[in-house]
Amino acid sequence: MFGLVWIIMAVILAIVPQYIAPYDPLATNTAIRLQAPSLAHLFGTDEFGRDILSRVIFGTRISMEVGISVVLIDMILGLFLGAFAGYYSKITDTVIMRFADIMLAFPGLVLAILLMAAFGPGVPNIILSVSLVTWPVYARVIRGETLRLKRTVFVRASRAIGMNGRTVIMKHIIPNSIAPAVVVATLGIGYAVLAEAGISFLGLGVIPPTPSWGLMITEGLQYILFDPYIIFFPGLILSITVIAFNLFGDGLRDALDPSMRI
Amino acid sequence: MLRYIAKRLLISIPVLIGLTAMIFAVMHSIPGDPVQIWLGLSLRDPRAIQVIRARLGLDQPVYVQYFLYLTRLLQGNFGTDIRTGQPVLQEVLPAFMLTLELAATAWLIAILLGIPFGIISARRQNSIIDRSIMITSVGLSSLPNFWLGVILILIFSVTLHLTPVAGYASSPQYIILPALALGLGQLGVTARFTRSSLLEVLRQDYIRSAKARGLSEFKITVSHALKNALVPIITLSGLQLGYLLGGAFFVEVIFAWPGIGRLAYRAITERNYPLLQASVFFVAVAFVVINIVVDVLYARIDPRIQVENKEEEGV
Numbered sequence: 001m002f003g004l005v006w007i008i009m010a011v012i013l014a015i016v017p018q019y020i021a022p023y024d025p026l027a028t029n030t031a032i033r034l035q036a037p038s039l040a041h042l043f044g045t046d047e048f049g050r051d052i053l054s055r056v057i058f059g060t061r062i063s064m065e066v067g068i069s070v071v072l073i074d075m076i077l078g079l080f081l082g083a084f085a086g087y088y089s090k091i092t093d094t095v096i097m098r099f100a101d102i103m104l105a106f107p108g109l110v111l112a113i114l115l116m117a118a119f120g121p122g123v124p125n126i127i128l129s130v131s132l133v134t135w136p137v138y139a140r141v142i143r144g145e146t147l148r149l150k151r152t153v154f155v156r157a158s159r160a161i162g163m164n165g166r167t168v169i170m171k172h173i174i175p176n177s178i179a180p181a182v183v184v185a186t187l188g189i190g191y192a193v194l195a196e197a198g199i200s201f202l203g204l205g206v207i208p209p210t211p212s213w214g215l216m217i218t219e220g221l222q223y224i225l226f227d228p229y230i231i232f233f234p235g236l237i238l239s240i241t242v243i244a245f246n247l248f249g250d251g252l253r254d255a256l257d258p259s260m261r262i
Numbered sequence: 263m264l265r266y267i268a269k270r271l272l273i274s275i276p277v278l279i280g281l282t283a284m285i286f287a288v289m290h291s292i293p294g295d296p297v298q299i300w301l302g303l304s305l306r307d308p309r310a311i312q313v314i315r316a317r318l319g320l321d322q323p324v325y326v327q328y329f330l331y332l333t334r335l336l337q338g339n340f341g342t343d344i345r346t347g348q349p350v351l352q353e354v355l356p357a358f359m360l361t362l363e364l365a366a367t368a369w370l371i372a373i374l375l376g377i378p379f380g381i382i383s384a385r386r387q388n389s390i391i392d393r394s395i396m397i398t399s400v401g402l403s404s405l406p407n408f409w410l411g412v413i414l415i416l417i418f419s420v421t422l423h424l425t426p427v428a429g430y431a432s433s434p435q436y437i438i439l440p441a442l443a444l445g446l447g448q449l450g451v452t453a454r455f456t457r458s459s460l461l462e463v464l465r466q467d468y469i470r471s472a473k474a475r476g477l478s479e480f481k482i483t484v485s486h487a488l489k490n491a492l493v494p495i496i497t498l499s500g501l502q503l504g505y506l507l508g509g510a511f512f513v514e515v516i517f518a519w520p521g522i523g524r525l526a527y528r529a530i531t532e533r534n535y536p537l538l539q540a541s542v543f544f545v546a547v548a549f550v551v552i553n554i555v556v557d558v559l560y561a562r563i564d565p566r567i568q569v570e571n572k573e574e575e576g577v
Contacts, residue, residue: 098280106508109508110545117530194406198408214408
């Protein structure tokens with residue numbers, strides 16, 4: 001429940017941050033730089049006098065944009081590639097899954113960071129890099145589902161009446177594979193949000209002065225001794241958002257398939 | 263068993279070749295002329311640039327460059343650091359060992375604490391202890407390790423003066439904070455997985471029989487349940503070591519730990535192709551090797567895997 005409530009709040013913040021943030025996130029004011037949290041600035045101000053709460057609120061938009069876009073792209077790629085790999089011949093399966101294995105051979109975000117170095121900074125490139133790294137997970141899950149569904153009565157009956165492979169995949173395989181894909185996707189949003197923050201933390205992601213939680217943490221590092229709130233609040237909101245997606249994903253998995261429960 | 267190992271090794275060869283191709287392709291997609299970037303503004307003579315480019319093989323077609331790269335790789339030649347002129351292997355190997363040291367320490371933290379917490383949680387299912395451990399585990403596994411590292415520095419280095427802020431020396435004080443930042447997330451994952459695995463086993467008929475025979479809870483858990491529950495946990499733990507190698511990237515930057523992640527980060531900012539290629543290659547190959555070892559270990563511990571494998575081959 002907590003996860004769902006937080007996610008709804010985050011989505012609202014992402015859609016209309018300009019009506020909720022108390023200040024312009026890009027407005028600088030050196031007269032009030034590095035102010036500790038107060039009633040006027042609940043999360044304090046950064047080195048340029050910008051309100052941290054407003055920047056955190058606007059940062060929600062970047063995180064949600066990246067998280068949801070990555071997951072949508074991955075679901076589409078994973079559904080089609082996984083279904084084709086599981087349904088068709090050994091050659092198709094081998095080619096797609098070996099390519100997936102190569103992508104999965106890179107641990108964590110190493111490949112995403114390498115791709116960002118090649119593509120350059122910016123939100124579209126972050127979405128592209130993280131999607132390219134994480135689609136194999138969805139493809140594997142959907143392939144597994146496809147192999148199971150291939151043996152069901154209704155799929156065998158469809159083939160018996162002469163339905164071609166593409167139609168079987170579109171009408172039967174993909175619609176019945178969406179549930180496990182959605183569970184993976186919900187957990188995947190949390191991962192994508194973390195990935196964007198990490199890439200921006202390294203200075204390879206979002207371009208300043210656009211507010212991003214990861215970028216705010218890296219910009220605040222030099223002031224950590226006397227003004228730790230600059231990095232504390234963005235990190236806290238980032239952590240709670242990822243926790244919310246993980247809790248929601250766990251709940252969804254328990255509801256859809258209790259046998260998958262962790 | 264040997265057949266299974268041979269099969270796993272054979273499957274890995276195209277994956278490794280694909281890895282090298284991917285690294286090479288991505289490296290050469292990085293915009294900007296590396297020669298001009300390395301030389302900076304001081305040297306603009308096009309003839310000098312051409313000579314350097316020819317010496318580095320950058321004037322050849324891309325497929326020729328890749329073939330030369332692959333040939334050198336097989337000979338153990340990873341190229342020369344553009345900035346220092348030293349063989350890249352001289353920098354990458356020691357850095358890789360330091361990353362391995364950090365990842366291994368984080369891994370030990372994750373399994374030595376995660377497994378007991380998972381066992382306690384499973385034995386006290388749905389109690390306050392269980393819920394507390396699970397909430398903490400979800401929280402830990404969701405925290406970004408670079409932010410956690412900064413918070414740990416604030417608390418233990420800046421406020422309590424218990425550890426140094428960053429850097430490396432052969433002293434436990436230097437490794438404990440980066441290892442915690444890296445390992446606490448996996449601790450959460452291990453605890454949750456252990457709980458799930460143990461609960462799965464505790465629901466089995468033979469456990470019910472053991473209870474009916476009057477065996478103590480401790481004996482049931484340790485002598486019967488844990489042995490079977492540990493099989494998937496060992497598999498997960500093995501894979502975690504691989505993930506920790508990649509996750510060390512951010513932690514090494516925060517704590518100025520001179521590992522391969524920090525080396526790769528420097529290489530990205532310098533457009534240092536040979537150094538970046540070698541760094542990423544080492545981490546990726548280590549990950550593939552760890553996955554193979556885990557698969558073989560899993561097959562060794564659980565004989566059903568080998569039987570399923572033989573059935574697939576029609577033996």
